Amino acid sequence: MNTIARTYKPHIRFLLQLLLIVTGIAMAAVLAAYLSWQRTLIQQHTEMSNQLALYSSTMHAELRRFEALPYVLALSSSVQNLLREANSPERSHQVSLYLxxxxxxxxxxxxxxxxxxxxxxxxxxxxxxNNxxxxxxxxxxxxxxxxxxGTGRFxxxxxxxxxxxVYIAQPIRINGQIHGVLVVKIKTDGMETNWRKGxxxxxxxxxxxxxxxxxIPAWKxxxxxxxxxxxxxQLQDSRQYDNAALAxxxxxxPAASGDRLRINNQELLVMTSNVGLLDWKMSLLGDLSTARHQAWLSAAVTGFALLALTMAALYARLLRRRRRDSLAAQQTLERTVEERTAELASTNQRLLAEINDKxxxxLALHDAQTELIQSSKLRALGLMATHIAHELNQPLAALRSFADNTRQYLALGQTAQVDANLERIIAQTDKLGAMTAELKLFAARRPVRGHSDLSLLQAGLDDTLAPRLALNNAQLYWDIERPCPIPLEPLALEQIIINLVSNAADALGQSVTRDIQLRVLSRAGHVELHISDHGPGLPTSQPDRVFEPFYSSKPYGQGLGLGLAIVAGIVRDAGGDIHASNQSDGGACFSVRLPLAQQETP
Known part of the structure; x- marks a missing residue:
């Protein structure tokens, strides 16, 4: 019985752990769905409020546009003369033409x-x-x-x-006495048509x-x-709605603005506001199916992501266990060898045999080490291939989608949409070209030592960096001498500055200060290049990790993480060194130190 209990106990523990993991993933997915639902609902609430405010203000302005018309016409002498001669057909016809x-x-x-x-x-x-x-x-x-x-509104x-x-009426006064009423009727079907078109x-x-x-005509x-x-x-006596059934x-x-309404299994968000001078209420209905679909999508993505992470963690745990078992087996083997060596130490034959065993x-250990090194290389290659495949799959999928749409637009003869899709395809191919160019630059090793005057390259670098700086609302400030000799080839120097300034601009994020400083200092035997920003800074534990290939803090699809690795490679090939650090007042600073040749020393 004890043997059976020991056999099933690990399985029960594993099932309990699996149940706990599944429960956690389900709860995280539900939470993600709820947060997505609330976020989308708030966004839709805001958009509908703005749209409703626009519609209500437009209607109010349309009604107010005719507010003064009956008052002005009531002052007309021809209208007042008509009331004095109410039974004159000629006067009635004259005023009718005027109106x-x-x-x-x-x-x-x-x-x-x-x-x-x-x-x-x-x-x-x-x-x-029917006059x-x-x-x-x-x-x-x-x-x-x-x-x-008073003023009649109806x-x-x-x-x-x-x-x-809508009827607006004003009294017609003659010598201070009310003798009649002038009425303007405002048509409302135009506003309904505009809403329907939208x-x-x-x-x-x-x-x-x-x-x-x-x-919706059926609701009127x-x-x-x-x-x-x-x-x-009251409505029947005033014949306000003629013979309408008013069902x-x-x-x-819903009783309040922002409540929900369900019609034929369709859930709608209802936003209401007051409008006009007749105590009207305007209501805007928005479909909530998009918000619900977004919530389900967030739940699915979160669930799959957590499941993938869990599987990766379990696989890593399995590898650790195998490594631990291998180490225990190796230690056991070593103890066995030591025991046999002690037993055979008395005779030369046994000693020779022990030497041979050792x-x-x-040899076995060497083979294992070689295999381990090869495995590490394969893992690194796999990581690189996975990263590159992820980065390339997104533009490739976009190219396939745009190509399919272009074929359909060509079949329909919609050349404008075809041209727009071709522009998108060109943009995606440019993105793929930039990625492959970055990989080629990372893999290439060219001579980088040379002579450059940074002050002569400044104008070209400003033009190259202008779009990136404008995208991030950043400003680059130069602090260099003229001339400003640097012991690098011009292309290598430009590559270093473009990568470091671009990373600094991207890192600014939501920072209030949008300045980037570029400073060159000439020292005895070397020159220093410092580029600093006011962003969130670097990881405090290992800031130099940013120079590792494929390391990036940016979201997927925004670079391969090779820019700083390329910079570090250029600096090392030039015999210099590069360091990254955080500034005391916030932001990061990248410092490049390049040695000068004997004839270059100032």
Whole structure:
């Protein structure tokens, strides 16, 4: 029983560890999904708020544009004379022509004049078969408000034109007395068309919750909640919505801005704001499927990444265990050899045999060391191949995608899209060329000792570095003498400065100070080149690790990590040395020290 327990105990421990790892990965994936969901939701909330503010301000400006029109027209002498001669057909026709011209130039929906009893005396639509001249609109709230000396504002469906619009009415005063009302009707279908072209889901509701404007035609003149009996009677008496049924929409409308709404298994984010002078509310609906897909994608990526790391850790643990077992076996072998040597020390034959055994052991050890060195080389080669393959796969995948799209665009005859894709393909091939050029430069070994005057190379280096500095909003300051001799070939010197300044510009990140300093100091027997920045600095433990090939703190796809290795190789080939350190006031400093030949010593 004890033997069986000892046999199964490691397996049980392994299963428990595996269960713990799987649980941890699942919890990390869920957390990544939740954080991605919240981040995307906040971003969409912000974007929709900005879009809603733009739409509401545009609508408010459109309505305000016609606010003063009825007031100005009410001061017209021809309009006032019409009220004095209300029964004159000639005067009515004259004013109707005048209103027609004003309505056409202003871009409003309709202009008309009502007498004190609400009867239409003149209208801009006098030439239409359904003109409203002679109709009485005393029942409209905007007429009552204007006749009482105020400004009448009202949204409704025309009882004769059956067209919705916003009505603004102003009293017509003659000698201080109100004799009539002038009304402008503003069309709203243009704003709905613009919203619909933008692909947005927008609706506007009045104070009673009636949808008066919407990019979804089926929702217009429906209600967001049930209307009470008094409200329905008030709307019927004013004929505000003509014969519309005012049925409630088949879903529960959210109570506050930023809440969510579900329609036919589609979850929407609803943003609402007040607009206009009629106590309206504008609502913008945004689809949350993108945010949900992003959350699932984050969970999948996190889960797979953690799974890969776990597998790598388990594999490393297995290698350590094998190495430990190998070392234990080797130690056992050595003890065995020592024991046999002591046993055979009495005779020469046994001594010779022991010597022979030791020679065999040394040969085996040498073979093992050779195999270990070869294995290390293969691992380094594998690391390099993996790194290069990762860097090249991204542009290659992009080239394949752009080529497939270009073939489809060619079939459709869309030459503009073909040209744009070819530009993208050229950019990707340039990126691949830059990577391979960096590898060739890393592998090449050319003579670098020579003579250069850095002051003569400054202008060309400024032009070369200008795009990189502008991309990072950085400024390079030179502190050199003229002339400024450097014991390097011009191309080698340019390669050192371009790599160090480019790395410094990329390292600035979010730093407030965007300055990069380049300083050359002439010493007895050598010259020093210092390039410093105000970025986050280097790793404090081993700052010189940055000169190792393929070491990079940048995200994948932003270089192979060979730039500083190339610089270090050039400096070493020139007989100099290079060091990296952190400055006391922040940022990193790279110092290059190059020896001068006897004739170069200043």
């Amino acid at each position: 027609e011209n004003i309505n056409r130039e202003a871009g409003s929906g309709m202009l008309y004049v009502l007498d004190r009893d609400g009867r239409t005396l003149a209208s801009s639509n006098w030439a239409n078969s 409203i001249i002679g109709n009485n609109y005393q029942f409209r709230p905007y007429f009552s408000a204007a006749r009482n000396g 949204f409704g469906i025309g009882v004769d034109t059956h067209q919705p619009g 692909g947005e889901q927008v609706l506007v509701s009045d104070s009673n919750g009636v949808v008066i404007m919407s990019t 003149f429906s209600t967001l909640q049930e209307l009470s009996a008094p409200v329905r009677k 409630r929409l088949p879903f529960d409308w 020679r065999q052991a040394e």
